[in-house]
Every structure is written in C-alpha cells, then in structure tokens.
Amino acid sequence: MTTTSAALATYPLHDGAGIPLVLLHGFPLDHRMWAAAAQALPAGVRAIGVDLPGQGHSELGGMPPRLEDAADAVHATLRDQGEGNAVVVGLSMGGYVALALAERHPGFVVGLGLVDTRSTADTAAARDHRRRIADTVTETQTLDAVLGMPATLLGRTSVTQRRNLFPTLESWIRGQSPAGVAWAQRAMAARPDRTEVVRRFDGPVAVVVGAEDEVAPLVEAEHMVHAAKDGALTVVPQVGHMSAVEDPATVAAALALLHRRVSERAAPPRWPW
Numbered sequence: 001m002t003t004t005s006a007a008l009a010t011y012p013l014h015d016g017a018g019i020p021l022v023l024l025h026g027f028p029l030d031h032r033m034w035a036a037a038a039q040a041l042p043a044g045v046r047a048i049g050v051d052l053p054g055q056g057h058s059e060l061g062g063m064p065p066r067l068e069d070a071a072d073a074v075h076a077t078l079r080d081q082g083e084g085n086a087v088v089v090g091l092s093m094g095g096y097v098a099l100a101l102a103e104r105h106p107g108f109v110v111g112l113g114l115v116d117t118r119s120t121a122d123t124a125a126a127r128d129h130r131r132r133i134a135d136t137v138t139e140t141q142t143l144d145a146v147l148g149m150p151a152t153l154l155g156r157t158s159v160t161q162r163r164n165l166f167p168t169l170e171s172w173i174r175g176q177s178p179a180g181v182a183w184a185q186r187a188m189a190a191r192p193d194r195t196e197v198v199r200r201f202d203g204p205v206a207v208v209v210g211a212e213d214e215v216a217p218l219v220e221a222e223h224m225v226h227a228a229k230d231g232a233l234t235v236v237p238q239v240g241h242m243s244a245v246e247d248p249a250t251v252a253a254a255l256a257l258l259h260r261r262v263s264e265r266a267a268p269p270r271w272p273w
C-alpha cells in the first residue's frame with residue numbers, strides 16, 4: 001500500500017453538522033462541478049468538496065497514476081481535518097475513487113453515492129484511448145485533446161436547451177493542467193473492476209444516473225444497484241453524464257435521501273424498542 005501525506009484542497013460547499021457528504025468530482029474537472037448541487041441540499045446537511053490529486057488546486061506531488069493513492073490522499077486529508085467518517089459521493093472518476101476509498105478505508109465510508117459512474121473496469125480499447133490522450137497532452141503540454149469534451153459529457157437535452165453549460169464546463173476544463181489530465185487518464189485506465197466492493201459494502205448506496213448518459217449509461221447503474229445490499233436507483237430525466245451540473249436539484253434530493261438513510265442507521269433506537 002502506498003501512503004501519501006500530500007494534503008488535497010478541500011472546500012466547504014454547504015454548512016451543516018454531523019456526518020458530511022464528501023463530493024468527488026469527475027474528469028477533467030474539479031470541485032466546482034458540485035457547487036450547484038451542494039447549494040440545493042437541505043439545511044443542515046454538511047458538504048465538503050475535494051479537488052483530486054493534480055486537479056483544481058490539489059498538487060500531484062509526484063503521485064503515481066493510481067486511484068488507490070488518490071483514495072488514500074482523500075482519506076488522509078479528511079482525517080487530518082478531524083473527520084471520522086463520511087458519506088462519500090463521486091461522479092464518474094469521483095465514483096471510481098469513492099469505490100477505492102470504500103475498499104481501502106471501509107470504516108471511514110458510511111454511505112456511498114455513485115453518480116454517472118461504473119464499478120466495472122475499462123475495456124482494452126478504452127484503456128488504449130486514455131493512454132493516447134495522456135501521451136498527447138504530455139507531448140503537446142496543452143489541453144486541446146480534452147477541450148471538446150462538454151459535447152459528450154452533456155446529455156442531448158442540455159446540448160440544445162442548456163447551452164450556457166458549454167462555456168461553464170469549458171472554463172472548468174481550462175482550469176486543469178496537462179500533467180493532471182495525463183495522470184487522471186493513466187490512473188483511470190489502471191483501475192480494476194470494483195463491483196465486489198459494492199457487493200460487500202454494508203452501508204446505504206445511492207446510484208444516480210442521467211437518463212441520457214452515454215458515457216456511464218443506465219446499464220452500468222443497474223449493475224451497481226443490483227450488486228448493492230442496500231441500494232437505491234435514481235434515473236434523472238433529460239440529463240447526461242453531468243447530472244449534478246445539468247439538474248443539481250434532483251441530484252441533491254437523491255443525496256439528501258442517502259444522507260438521511262445513513263443518519264437513521266446511525267441514530268440510537270427510540271423507546272419503545
């Protein structure tokens with residue numbers, strides 16, 4: 001097991017008390033993609049955004065391209081801030097890290113939110129594609145290879161009806177570094193199938209997917225919710241792979257329900273029992 005002491009950048013995205021929702025972002029983005037959904041959470045639900053290694057304001061610090069190391073860094077950062085446990089929510093790449101976190105630090109993760117993501121590994125073709133992108137951004141030292149991504153990240157309804165999301169996503173992508181983008185692509189390519197982690201996880205699981213998500217489609221969400229012991233599926237209509245950005249209120253409602261399921265389990269039984 002590789003350990004790292006690099007502290008990641010974290011952001012209080014919603015005030016509250018008790019067990020926090022820890023929000024892990026997708027690729028090639030940072031914590032900002034969660035801001036609108038966090039603002040739509042009910043009063044009192046605390047949410048913390050994290051920039052994953054090499055993304056946003058978090059340093060890469062020589063970390064090898066392994067999501068396991070990213071998960072350890074998230075855990076170490078939050079533990080150093082005094083957090084004993086968390087409901088860990090990840091969108092796409094963030095979901096891959098959330099599963100690695102649940103595998104490596106099971107006592108820390110008391111609830112899992114898997115948003116527009118998958119527990120399965122990449123195909124050989126997908127791995128090759130990622131490595132080509134990593135090589136290109138490294139060679140050119142530009143983000144050109146990923147600047148066109150909003151068109152595939154957004155659902156077909158957003159492409160026509162939420163045009164304002166294009167410049168927003170593009171500005172978030174432009175905020176990333178070629179080194180961070182290359183690291184993320186190599187790390188995602190190397191991840192194993194973690195369906196077994198979902199199967200063994202004891203806490204509540206919320207699986208959320210955009211009905212128009214073609215990157216991590218409904219079939220992947222159904223695979224995870226069927227594996228979970230205590231899973232709930234939310235299919236968000238008329239949004240794609242960026243459900244938390246395209247329809248923050250619906251995603252926030254699903255996460256609030258997950259938080260309530262976790263809190264109810266943690267609460268002492270009431271009399272008469």
Ligand code: MLT
Pocket residue numbers: 025026027028091092093094188215241
């Ligand atoms: C993401 O949104 O994080 C990416 O689509 C993840 C991936 O490339 O698998």
